Amino acid sequence: MSKQQPHILFVSAIAEDRRSVSSYLSIQQFRTTAVGCSRTARHEFEANTIDAVVLDVANDDGTGAQTCRRLRECGVVVPIILFTSGGDPIDRIVGLELGADDCIDKPVNEKELVARIRARLRIIDRSDNRVIDCYSFAGLLLDVSERRVTRPNGSALPLTSGEFDLLVAFVKKAGRKLSRPQLLDLTERRVTDDSTRSIDVLVSRLRRKLFAVTNNEHISTIRNGGYQFTSEVNAVHRDQANSPASR
Known part of the structure; x- marks a missing residue:
């Protein structure tokens, strides 16, 4: 994990969500890049050091879980947290099957999102220092x-x-x-x-x-x-x- 501000990539097709989540994560001392589709997300991984991904299932053409799969297939190994719709357990199961590390039901509580990101990054921190x-x-x-x-x-x-x-x-x-x-x-x-x-x-x-x-x-x-x-x-x-x- 990068030793300065953790760099979070947020992938969502919803412009208002990109603005609000990015703003809140920035306040919480995260460096945040927000993009609207999986192709741009892959470009960000090629150009920058990314510490974690937050991905909306409503991303792009409605196949956000498939975006998760594509990132894993491209060799992305950092934690991926998936926004899932309305408490449907099928969305969570599919997301986990395709490579997500954690899932959060929408509408998302931003404080909970920050807590989950920090929890995933702490695991990596401890492994780096062991x-x-x-x-x-x-x-x-x-x-x-x-x-x-x-x-x-x-x-x-x-x-x-x-x-x-x-x-x-x-x-x-x-x-x-x-x-x-x-x-x-x-x-x-x-x-x-x-x-x-x-x-x-x-x-x-x-x-x-x-x-x-x-x-x-x-x-x-x-x-x-x-x-x-x-x-x-x-x-x-x-x-x-x-x-x-x-x-």
């Missing part, structure tokens, strides 16, 4: 401080912020049965009525991504009890982190 720690499993190298998972060929495994936090929780508690409330606590996700569903969605996405590169899901479902990371995990010394033999 003692460096790395873990290896199934040929993958998880670097907590760099917030990066590396494949055997040296390329990065693309994970959203929420997926990465969940993987860290599993790897650090490998072999232990973790309930959904425990996973919510370990990943510091906000407790809501659909929190359990949120964790299930993240687990499903993470399983698919891990299976695609290792041919193993690594995460078992415990009937009526949550989940368990079943693969062997080894702590890796920083000096050995770049060695293929360590994975």
Whole structure:
């Protein structure tokens, strides 16, 4: 995360919302760029350092959730907070499936928005300031401080912020049965009525991504009890982190 004012990209097709949200975020000591479509949002990522994205589902042609997906496909890994319409749980579920880290129902309480942005950025701050720690499993190298998972060929495994936090929780508690409330606590996700569903969605996405590169899901479902990371995990010394033999 940038060490000066956090730079927030707000994407909304509604001009009045762009003005009001940008103004409030600026008052709260955020540097804010507001754009009206996903194409412009992608250009901003190419030209600037962005710390978090706030995205309205009403964006552009009405497919704001798809804008979230496009940003993830372009390699955007910073937290994405999605505005969803009228408390419809389907919007939240779709948003989480497509890569959002958090969702807020419209009409948006601006104080709550600021609190959620700061909560997501605090997670990254703590990871930046922690003692460096790395873990290896199934040929993958998880670097907590760099917030990066590396494949055997040296390329990065693309994970959203929420997926990465969940993987860290599993790897650090490998072999232990973790309930959904425990996973919510370990990943510091906000407790809501659909929190359990949120964790299930993240687990499903993470399983698919891990299976695609290792041919193993690594995460078992415990009937009526949550989940368990079943693969062997080894702590890796920083000096050995770049060695293929360590994975």
